[in-house]
Amino acid sequence: MKNKNKFLSYLIALLGIILFCLVVVAGTVWIVDPFNELGRNWTGLYFLTERQEKGLVAKFPHNAILLGSSRTSHINPDDLCDYKFYNASFASALPEEMYYYSKKFIKDEKMVVIGLDFYMFNEHMYPMETMKEWPEHWWPLYEYLLGRDILMDSLKAVYYWSKHVPSMHVDNGYYEYPDEPFNSESYHKWLKFIEEHHYGKYILSQARLDYMRQLKAFLDTRHIKYIVFINPIQEDDAALLRASSAYPIFIQWKKQLEEIFPDLKDLSQSKYSAKKYFHQSDPSHYLTSAGAELVNGMLGCKE
Numbered sequence: 001m002k003n004k005n006k007f008l009s010y011l012i013a014l015l016g017i018i019l020f021c022l023v024v025v026a027g028t029v030w031i032v033d034p035f036n037e038l039g040r041n042w043t044g045l046y047f048l049t050e051r052q053e054k055g056l057v058a059k060f061p062h063n064a065i066l067l068g069s070s071r072t073s074h075i076n077p078d079d080l081c082d083y084k085f086y087n088a089s090f091a092s093a094l095p096e097e098m099y100y101y102s103k104k105f106i107k108d109e110k111m112v113v114i115g116l117d118f119y120m121f122n123e124h125m126y127p128m129e130t131m132k133e134w135p136e137h138w139w140p141l142y143e144y145l146l147g148r149d150i151l152m153d154s155l156k157a158v159y160y161w162s163k164h165v166p167s168m169h170v171d172n173g174y175y176e177y178p179d180e181p182f183n184s185e186s187y188h189k190w191l192k193f194i195e196e197h198h199y200g201k202y203i204l205s206q207a208r209l210d211y212m213r214q215l216k217a218f219l220d221t222r223h224i225k226y227i228v229f230i231n232p233i234q235e236d237d238a239a240l241l242r243a244s245s246a247y248p249i250f251i252q253w254k255k256q257l258e259e260i261f262p263d264l265k266d267l268s269q270s271k272y273s274a275k276k277y278f279h280q281s282d283p284s285h286y287l288t289s290a291g292a293e294l295v296n297g298m299l300g301c302k303e
Contacts, residue, residue, distance in 0.1 A: 029150050043167075044160070044167030045168050053173075054088050054089075061084065063084050064086070064112065065086055066085050067088050067112060068231070069092060069115065071115060071231045071284070073089035078172060079289075080295055083110060088101065093120065095120055096208065098215065114226060114227070118230075121205045176288075180280065181280060191237065194237055195244070202245070212257070213260055228257075229267055229294075230265070230267055232273045232294070235273050238268075265298055
């Protein structure tokens with residue numbers, strides 16, 4: 001009997017310790033909220049979570065949206081003319097994501113500028129996202145409050161805050177992407193990645209073209225002006241594309257996009273394809289200044 005009572009006491013103590021630890025973990029995440037998942041963050045945002053953070057568009061005063069991939073995410077909307085832009089672009093954006101983001105957050109904007117990339121429509125390398133709407137939350141509550149990685153990020157956030165490290169969050173949605181000196185190894189790694197992931201075994205997604213039709217219909221219904229353009233392709237990148245089996249599909253893709261958007265701006269092989277407009281070690285992303293110049297040109301306010 002004594003052994004049974006002793007075992008029960010140990011079990012209760014163990015459960016108490018476990019419960020205490022869970023409360024400490026959940027309480028820490030609840031207080032810090034490192035990804036602002038609960039709307040309680042006070043330290044600042046120190047982790048790159050573009051899809052989550054772009055939901056903050058609702059709190060930023062604006063009348064225009066810039067939507068696209070990482071290529072457009074590095075355009076500073078403060079450099080754009082005529083409208084007050086919010087940069088809603090996010091890395092590796094897919095058409096279905098852009099459509100559901102637009103349905104969620106675009107209300108009465110006066111202008112939407114959409115930058116498209118050929119890779120977005122490759123359903124082999126980039127399988128369809130199973131979405132029915134833009135997520136309200138990115139983690140189940142129990143996983144967010146009790147996850148080890150989230151706890152570690154909470155502790156890091158407090159540390160960064162205590163050291164006065166600037167938050168990664170920028171109110172207008174722009175992420176700075178500074179140019180770096182030319183690095184041959186980095187440059188050729190990018191080209192290899194593009195060749196394998198952007199053009200390799202390309203399957204043109206008709207479902208994603210349908211999402212673009214739905215996005216157009218959504219904007220037309222709301223009487224919102226829009227400009228749709230194909231991002232410039234850097235000259236070495238373009239050479240890879242022309243030599244790939246995906247090139248005929250690329251021509252077909254542009255033709256189908258023009259059927260959806262008769263005023264499509266095709267900058268894929270334009271003056272902005274020159275190396276001088278791109279990062280020296282990254283042939284995939286054009287410079288912030290080039291992005292502002294090409295968008296302002298389409299808006300009709302060239303400098």
